[in-house]
Amino acid sequence: xxxxxxxxxxxxxxxxxxxxxxxxxxxxxxxxxxxxxxxxxxxxxxxxxxxxxxxxxxxxxxxxxxxxxxxxxxxxxxxxxxxxxxxxxxxxxxxxxxxxxxxxxxxxxxxxxxxxxxxxxxxxxxxxxxxxxxxxxxxxxxxxxxxxxxxxxxxxxxxxxxxxxxxxxxxxxxxxxxxxxxxxxxxxxxxxxxxxxxxxxxxxxxxxxxxxxxxxxxxxxxxxxxxxxxxxxxxxxxxxxxxxxxxxxxxxxxxxxxxxxxxxxxxxxxxx
Amino acid sequence: xxxxxxxxxxxxxxxxxxxxxxxxxxxxxxxxxxxxxxxxxxxxxxxxxxxxxxxxxxxxxxxxxxxxxxxxxxxxxxxxxxxxxxxxxxxxxxxxxxxxxxxxxxxxxxxxxxxxxxxxxxxxxxxxxxxxxxxxxxxxxxxxxxxxxxxxxxxxxxxxxxxxxxxxxxxxxxxxxx
Amino acid sequence: xxxxxxxxxxxxxxxxxxxxxxxxxxxxxxxxxxxxxxxxxxxxxxxxxxxxxxxxxxxxxxxxxxxxxxxxxxxxxxxxxxxxxxxxxxxxxxxxxxxxxxxxxxxxxxxxxxxxxxxxxxxxxxxxxxxxxxxxxxxxxxxxxxxxxxxxxxxxxxxxxxxxxxxxxxxxxxxxxxxxxxxxxxxxxxxxxxxxxxxxxxxxxxxxxxxxxxxxxxxxxxxxxxxxxxxxxxxxxxxxxxxxxxxxxxxxxxxxxxxxxxxxxxxxxxxxxxxxxxxxxxxxxxxxxxxxxxxxxxxxxxxxxxxxxxxxxxxxxxxxxxxxxxxxxxxxxxxxxxxxxxxxxxxxxxxxxxxxxxxxxxxxxxxxxxxxxxxxxxxx
Numbered sequence: 001x002x003x004x005x006x007x008x009x010x011x012x013x014x015x016x017x018x019x020x021x022x023x024x025x026x027x028x029x030x031x032x033x034x035x036x037x038x039x040x041x042x043x044x045x046x047x048x049x050x051x052x053x054x055x056x057x058x059x060x061x062x063x064x065x066x067x068x069x070x071x072x073x074x075x076x077x078x079x080x081x082x083x084x085x086x087x088x089x090x091x092x093x094x095x096x097x098x099x100x101x102x103x104x105x106x107x108x109x110x111x112x113x114x115x116x117x118x119x120x121x122x123x124x125x126x127x128x129x130x131x132x133x134x135x136x137x138x139x140x141x142x143x144x145x146x147x148x149x150x151x152x153x154x155x156x157x158x159x160x161x162x163x164x165x166x167x168x169x170x171x172x173x174x175x176x177x178x179x180x181x182x183x184x185x186x187x188x189x190x191x192x193x194x195x196x197x198x199x200x201x202x203x204x205x206x207x208x209x210x211x212x213x214x215x216x217x218x219x220x221x222x223x224x225x226x227x228x229x230x231x232x233x234x235x236x237x238x239x240x241x242x243x244x245x246x247x248x249x250x251x252x253x254x255x256x257x258x259x260x261x262x263x264x265x266x267x268x269x270x271x272x
Numbered sequence: 273x274x275x276x277x278x279x280x281x282x283x284x285x286x287x288x289x290x291x292x293x294x295x296x297x298x299x300x301x302x303x304x305x306x307x308x309x310x311x312x313x314x315x316x317x318x319x320x321x322x323x324x325x326x327x328x329x330x331x332x333x334x335x336x337x338x339x340x341x342x343x344x345x346x347x348x349x350x351x352x353x354x355x356x357x358x359x360x361x362x363x364x365x366x367x368x369x370x371x372x373x374x375x376x377x378x379x380x381x382x383x384x385x386x387x388x389x390x391x392x393x394x395x396x397x398x399x400x401x402x403x404x405x406x407x408x409x410x411x412x413x414x415x416x417x418x419x420x421x422x423x424x425x426x427x428x429x430x431x432x433x434x435x436x437x438x439x440x441x442x443x444x445x446x447x448x449x450x
Numbered sequence: 451x452x453x454x455x456x457x458x459x460x461x462x463x464x465x466x467x468x469x470x471x472x473x474x475x476x477x478x479x480x481x482x483x484x485x486x487x488x489x490x491x492x493x494x495x496x497x498x499x500x501x502x503x504x505x506x507x508x509x510x511x512x513x514x515x516x517x518x519x520x521x522x523x524x525x526x527x528x529x530x531x532x533x534x535x536x537x538x539x540x541x542x543x544x545x546x547x548x549x550x551x552x553x554x555x556x557x558x559x560x561x562x563x564x565x566x567x568x569x570x571x572x573x574x575x576x577x578x579x580x581x582x583x584x585x586x587x588x589x590x591x592x593x594x595x596x597x598x599x600x601x602x603x604x605x606x607x608x609x610x611x612x613x614x615x616x617x618x619x620x621x622x623x624x625x626x627x628x629x630x631x632x633x634x635x636x637x638x639x640x641x642x643x644x645x646x647x648x649x650x651x652x653x654x655x656x657x658x659x660x661x662x663x664x665x666x667x668x669x670x671x672x673x674x675x676x677x678x679x680x681x682x683x684x685x686x687x688x689x690x691x692x693x694x695x696x697x698x699x700x701x702x703x704x705x706x707x708x709x710x711x712x713x714x715x716x717x718x719x720x721x722x723x724x725x726x727x728x729x730x731x732x733x734x735x736x737x738x739x740x741x742x743x744x745x746x747x748x749x750x751x752x753x754x755x756x757x758x759x760x761x762x763x764x765x766x767x768x769x770x771x772x773x774x775x776x777x778x779x780x781x782x783x784x785x786x787x788x789x790x791x792x793x794x795x796x797x798x799x800x801x802x803x804x805x806x807x808x809x810x811x812x813x814x815x816x817x818x819x820x821x822x823x824x825x826x827x828x829x830x
Contacts, residue, residue: 014688043675059677060688065670067520068679068689069513070543076510080517080525083501084475085671088521109506262501269496294628298457301630307457309628315566335743335819336627
């Protein structure tokens, strides 16, 4: 029996990748490629849509169909693809800046529409590519290139946002929790309707350096120590919760997706 | 009759002016003529100055707006002020408009008539029925057919049209005295 | 088939023409004075197996349109000035990605919310230069309900043929006007579909250099796997920062429009064929008919006046403007903007010595033939 390596989905010519040492993007890419292989996806029946940012460069390393678009707009492009050709597997890869900050409006409306897209948001708590400025997920008080004295704003809970907006599947994991990462991506890809996997990932070059979490392995240790499942998380005090990361499958339901609903509209229109 | 007829319907949003323009234009089209219907309106669906213009012509209609109206229907005081200087026939709603001076103005109670029929929205059918008695810019019988088809033989509109014709005949008498 | 005329609004004709041209996907955000296009599409597209999507904003609308277009669908959107401003970002994406699509901009008065329900022709430069980066664009401007139909079909044909976004630069005048109109029968107007790849899938490159500067475009979900990017890319569609590649790509984007200008640029003339003219009116969109009416009045007064209609606004009809403009003593350009966006282009073509007069109206009211006559008769 052969191992699932995901290798056939990796564009070997483009390697080595551009990401920094200690960055989690490679781990997520590997998990995604392996899951494609496990689910018997093909290059032909899969479209990966990416926006702008470090994680937005992921399409360069994939052999599937791909569309690399403008900053924050991966979901609208993915929506057009899925709506027009529902038989395709459509995956949107975004960072926290791309997916939840500049693209926040598209994010909530894609979840509300419940369009059958798998969104994988790699959340490294800041804008890595442009030099480490703060994003909508940067913790309060954190130091970034544009919050030298601490972040005055509060971060989004990306998963709670997706849940409130109506996503069918929502999970959070970290790159330390490799098995959960794989299983979450698999569940998200196989779920009909909008699904989100938020992956908390270290950015040692920008975020770790400024916030004195050095070296990169310290960031991983921190993810290991902070990540807890719901049963543990629920028992924590409010203060403790702020210092932990709730991981696991958070929403799993089966509301009709956009394309199914639109098929009903087509039948109604034809009867008139 | 000259081969180009120009009509302005002016009042405020919600008086069915655009639909009235469409009905006239469709009738003209059914007579085998070229027609253009344009409109000018504000951001409010109800209230605010609004107008609808119709041109009906045997020839190609080049400039799409009315330059020399054959008849103007005025359903608000604001509209009356705008068209006050025109010496063409003006038909106004005597319930809403003080017409100012001039022997080209003929008023009839369109709003009241529509309320009496229990259907305020039928005001446009009433004033068009009236207009066509005074100025048959299109064939009144063909107009009745268009109304009939558009509103799927709604008895209310039939009554509204009758009322309009009645008011038109009344105005005709007034006109003859001028 | 029913050949009796119907009373059709410009916006309705645009929606019907898009479906006639094979469009099956609309993504948009309602805005006056274009909303009737969205409303028509929401009723008609689901009946022909198509889809109407109302997106969260115009940025998303263009995104969804481009995504759908890459699955092989003919896709379009419709908007007005404020929405068109938001669309610019992803129209740039469609330009560099060479994705066929049609954007209808029913121009209204601005800046910003401006006179929301009133006509204007002041987006010409926004259409041409509204996106960052240097690029060529195609824009067509209809002057009647019939042209709303014909030019929408043409917009799709040009978009498909040249793998580029095409703008239908309508204005509130034509969009809301109703005229008697007979819809063409299927087959009556030419409908062009994009070139598709036919070689071995493994060798397919979405930006393969070719003689006509337009390479075949595959569809997601076919046997051809491909990559499209908003970044500068090489023939294979992956990002490429090599200066030589960027030189080739930017040149190609411009030249594919320039080399096909005869197919793209359409003009019409009215009474402009004499060897000498006293007055040439150059007009486009809703003001074309004003210009024609003014020219007829001038003819009645013995003035040799003619009209050149710019059916294609971009690329600019340099050759036609030069041909007709240089035989006229005076050239008059009526347009519903303050700055004379088209008049400046005419001046560029005819040179500083030409007698060029502008008729500008920017208060939401339509230019009338009298407005034009007044300018013509000044100091004549």
